[in-house]
Amino acid sequence: MVDLAKLTDSDLFENLRLELRRGSLIIAVLAQLREEHYGYALRKALADQGMEIEESTLYPLLRRLETQGLLESEWREEDKRNKRFYRLSKDGARILKQLLEEWNGLNSSLKRIV
Template sequence: MTLDDEIVSGHLQELRRGTVVVACLATLRTPGYGYALLETLGRAGFGVDANTLYPLLRRLEKQGLLTSEWNTDESRPRKFYRTSAAGEAVLTTLRADWHALDAAISDLG
């Protein structure tokens, strides 16, 4: 990897970090568990590591943006997450700001 590749890679990682929050809040409008979310995000182009995703889910839950419940119907209990009403409000705000930023960047040339 060249120096230019390293620089671009670092900036791309920084850019994507915030978008994972938006992607999680949008995806978890339908309840899901961590591993399935990892797969869904990966298919959508958000290559996020489990060591990054699970702490993020806990942080969003602590902030009240996600709710969770344990499903013990199967042999292995799974924690399902869902976007809360507060999470929906934050998602709406983040998406609006994303679109405004995209338009502003496009206007710059």
């Protein structure tokens, strides 16, 4: 358990930032996978749009989302190499829609509050 009282300002900010990013990352990954990508290509595509994610976070996240049925994957050859391509599943598309509605609602509320 993290003892918040003992954290410095930067530690505290880092913890809160990670907490804030955690949910947003999932939305970003699901949205980006409306188009098919393999792991590294997805990371680059997200980074190009300003959403940097560490490899050690992204690749396990992809597998988790697939286990939850939100993504589908298949091994396919591209440039003479076998790669695992991920894309949004039907369930994933439905959940993404709901998450985006929630996100937009939260965003407008926050804009009004702050």
